[in-house]
Amino acid sequence: MIRTEIRIEHSKTSHPCKQEAVSKTDGVSSMTLPGGKTMRSPDPAPSPTIYGKRLYTPLLFVVSAPSGAGKTSLCKEIARKSSWIHYSVSYTTRSPRPGEQNGIDYTFVTKDQFQEMQANNHFIESAEVYGNFYGTSLRTIEDSFSKGLDVLVDIDIQGAQKIRQSGIDNTSIYILPPSYAVLQERLALRGQDSLETVRKRLERVRQEIYAYQEYDYLIFNVDFQQAVNDLQSIIVSEHLRRQRLSSFVKDHFIEHFSGETIKSHPFSLREAP
Ligand SMILES: Nc1ncnc2c1ncn2[C@@H]1O[C@H](COP(=O)(O)OP(=O)(O)OP(=O)(O)O)[C@@H](O)[C@H]1O
Numbered sequence: 235m236i237r238t239e240i241r242i243e244h245s246k247t248s249h250p251c252k253q254e255a256v257s258k259t260d261g262v263s264s265m266t267l268p269g270g271k272t273m274r275s276p277d278p279a280p281s282p283t284i285y286g287k288r289l290y291t292p293l294l295f296v297v298s299a300p301s302g303a304g305k306t307s308l309c310k311e312i313a314r315k316s317s318w319i320h321y322s323v324s325y326t327t328r329s330p331r332p333g334e335q336n337g338i339d340y341t342f343v344t345k346d347q348f349q350e351m352q353a354n355n356h357f358i359e360s361a362e363v364y365g366n367f368y369g370t371s372l373r374t375i376e377d378s379f380s381k382g383l384d385v386l387v388d389i390d391i392q393g394a395q396k397i398r399q400s401g402i403d404n405t406s407i408y409i410l411p412p413s414y415a416v417l418q419e420r421l422a423l424r425g426q427d428s429l430e431t432v433r434k435r436l437e438r439v440r441q442e443i444y445a446y447q448e449y450d451y452l453i454f455n456v457d458f459q460q461a462v463n464d465l466q467s468i469i470v471s472e473h474l475r476r477q478r479l480s481s482f483v484k485d486h487f488i489e490h491f492s493g494e495t496i497k498s499h500p501f502s503l504r505e506a507p
């Protein structure tokens with residue numbers, strides 16, 4: 235039975251954020267609205283520049299969730315809103331769902347192509363999930379980092395474990411649905427998988443849910459906008475961790491700050507009349 239508490243009723247490929255053409259330049263996202271008008275909106279948290287140097291260094295964010303909890307929708311919305319975050323498009327041997335586009339939702343490859351890429355160390359991690367192969371391109375991550383962009387990867391529990399075990403610095407986030415019933419509804423409403431596929435995925439969920447213990451942060455995706463805000467807050471907080479900023483402060487900030495002299499007549503030091 236379909237319950238009524240679902241707030242967003244859209245399929246993965248008809249998500250509102252996908253209908254807008256988004257370009258990212260100079261730390262400002264711009265989107266083309268229906269009718270052709272362009273709207274420019276500042277990033278929610280652009281990286282400040284301190285003594286000529288960007289404060290944030292690029293970070294890797296790993297997002298996992300039981301199937302249907304909403305991780306892909308959340309990741310894409312975050313990447314759409316923030317010009318300094320790149321959503322990594324994975325390679326997969328799975329067949330495209332209706333409306334999925336090659337190079338945008340996934341890069342769709344054959345099993346032979348995938349195995350060749352694996353053999354050539356193309357992937358930072360890869361795994362078999364629900365009977366198909368998925369992999370994250372190492373080059374995509376390196377290219378994004380070299381452009382100063384954070385990277386968001388939407389991968390399964392095995393992939394997250396492999397990244398953790400490899401020692402690559404990353405922050406991991408597990409997305410939880412409000413309930414099992416809502417998860418079923420979301421998968422049904424998405425309406426893009428066969429009943430057999432949905433059943434297989436739902437069977438796995440009761441086990442997968444325990445993986446929450448392995449992640450740094452948890453988000454309950456009840457209200458979509460709230461979950462987007464939560465994910466954004468995590469990303470910003472990670473950048474502001476003292477451990478991440480210590481060397482910047484020590485090697486760059488302190489050096490410039492202590493090299494500055496007192497201005498001859500700074501406003502705050504004027505004698506009272
Ligand atoms: N907060 C929400 N409220 C209602 N519906 C939501 C919410 N978040 C996502 N959805 C919808 O739930 C469905 C599943 O979301 P999504 O495809 O993002 O999940 P997923 O975790 O990436 O699943 P999978 O691992 O199977 O790809 C989609 O139709 C999406 O629009």
Ligand SMILES: Nc1nc2c(ncn2[C@@H]2O[C@H](COP(=O)(O)O)[C@@H](O)[C@H]2O)c(=O)[nH]1
Nearest residue numbers: 324325360361363368369370388389390393
């Ligand atoms: N280990 C990896 N898992 C991945 C990758 N890309 C996606 N996924 C995960 O696969 C399942 C199924 O995805 P679906 O699009 O078929 O529903 C889901 O958990 C994804 O997070 C990847 O590159 N590596």
